[in-house]
Amino acid sequence: MYAIEVEKLTKIYGKGETAVTAISDANFQVKPGELVAFLGPSGSGKTTILTCIGLINEPTRGKVVIDGTTVADSGWQNGIxxxxxxxxxxxxxFQAHNLIPFLTAVENVMVALQINGVGRKEAQKRSAELLDALNLGHRLNNYPSALSGGESQRVAIARALANKPKVILADEPTAALDTENGKNVMALLKLLAVENHSAILVVTHDHRMVEGFDRIFQVSDGRIIGEHKNGDI
Incomplete structure (x- = not known):
């Protein structure tokens, strides 16, 4: 089973003469454990793909299947x-880590678990283990203001992983980082994709950041114009 299946995904903003097609007839599948990039300039439509898969933007046309469940087929499916x-x-x-400034690193991760009904004690234990696995065990009780950019992004990654999602969506996750920290974050995502058997989709405009990715989709003017395997781009 694919983690993600997308067929003829189209998103149009507006109507009539003012209509703008952000993405047109996108087709792809992503397996669990794969790290996939959507590479293209700003305004090419790659973030729209992510927001449709993320159940934020309703597709105008096309089909989206997540972990075997059809969530959209020419609009959201009834009952979902x-x-x-x-x-x-x-x-x-996200590009900005969006950590809650008055919560510590471990509390920022705990929030994601507690929203899903996990008790405070278990949430704290699991969050601490996640942060420790990301080499942040010494930063559990630090507030975001005391963390570096790379550390803050790793806390955000821990928060994204907290509920063991089947799919992780990353929108320019290294844009605010220097090259070294950016590559470290991408390498970490690759490791996590394999270890957690999660499909990870990353939107980026930076060719330097896709080293080690399983597949790279090139996006331009609202269309996927090419697919490359690691080392071919």
Whole structure:
């Protein structure tokens, strides 16, 4: 079973003469354990792909299947609890780490678990283990203001992983980092994809950051214009 299946995904904003096609007829599948990039310039449509898969933007046309469940087929499917799907199946990592400033590192991760009904003691234990695995065991009780950019992004990654999602969506996760920290984050995502058997989709405009990816989709003017395997781009 694929973690993600997308067929003829199309998103159009507006109507009539003012209509803008952000993405047109996108087709792809992603297996569990794969790290896939959508590479293209700003405004090419790659973030729209991510928001449609992330159940944030309703597709105009096309089909989206997540972990075997059809969530969209020319619009959202009736009976699908989008909020629950997002909580249980998806993890999100953004360019800005979006940590809550008045919570410590471990508390920022705990929030994701407690929203899903995990008790405080278990949430704290699991969050501490995740942060320790990301080499942040010494930073559990630090607030975001005391963390470096790379450390803050690793806390955000831990938060995205907290509920063991089938799919992780990362929108320019290294844009605010220097090259070394950016490559470290991408290498970490690759490791986590394999270890957690999660499908990880990364949107980026930076060719330097896709080294080691399983597949790379090139996006331009709302269309996927090419697919490359690692080392071919």
């Amino acid at each position: 609890d989008l909020k629950r799907m997002r909580r249980e199946k998806l993890g999100f990592i």
